[in-house]
Amino acid sequence: MSARHNPQLVLIQGDITEQEVDAIVNAANSSLLGGGGVDGAIHRAGGPEILAECRALRASQYGKGLPTGQAVATTAGRLPARYVIHTVGPRWSTTEDRSDLLASCYRESLRVADDLHARVVAFPAISTGIYGWPLEDGARIAVETVRATPTSVEEIRFVLFDDRSREAFERVLSSDDGHSSGSGKSSPSGD
Numbered sequence: 001m002s003a004r005h006n007p008q009l010v011l012i013q014g015d016i017t018e019q020e021v022d023a024i025v026n027a028a029n030s031s032l033l034g035g036g037g038v039d040g041a042i043h044r045a046g047g048p049e050i051l052a053e054c055r056a057l058r059a060s061q062y063g064k065g066l067p068t069g070q071a072v073a074t075t076a077g078r079l080p081a082r083y084v085i086h087t088v089g090p091r092w093s094t095t096e097d098r099s100d101l102l103a104s105c106y107r108e109s110l111r112v113a114d115d116l117h118a119r120v121v122a123f124p125a126i127s128t129g130i131y132g133w134p135l136e137d138g139a140r141i142a143v144e145t146v147r148a149t150p151t152s153v154e155e156i157r158f159v160l161f162d163d164r165s166r167e168a169f170e171r172v173l174s175s176d177d178g179h180s181s182g183s184g185k186s187s188p189s190g191d
Helices: 037-046 048-060 099-115 135-148 163-175
Strands: 008-013 023-028 071-075 083-088 120-123 155-160 182-185
Touching (some): 008 163, 023 037, 023 099, 037 048, 083 099, 135 163
Parallel strands (some): 008 155, 008 182, 023 083
């Protein structure tokens, strides 16, 4: 599989759990056992198979939890995807620059996606919810990182829950000189 540097970037406003893709990225907490926000929605929609695989990963490899910036895959359960890639984003800090950890979430998720031979991957805006990362900066890190990361993934969807998030990603993409990307508002089902 040859690594490419230029997957198509697409913005979708909608529900990430309804994306028909090879892999959905989950902004997980380190326990891998579900939580609030995107993490809780993915676990609820995907069903008990995701939780069972997360528990097995905790028991076999991540007894203290998945480290921030790392990524691991499980089944997608009942989701319309083949896999869920769980990554733990950093909490925003006013005293410490943690942007390398946030970038690592995107790089490591793409590495796992390549290992799974995924062609289409859906990302949320990692760490910009309850972890408090400023939206514009989180969007910039996301776009810059996926553009700079060699990958065989052909399409990266940023699936954003609300207008504010979509608009932040649109601003980052439109200020990014000369890179083409798809953008659009979709129905919650991603149609």
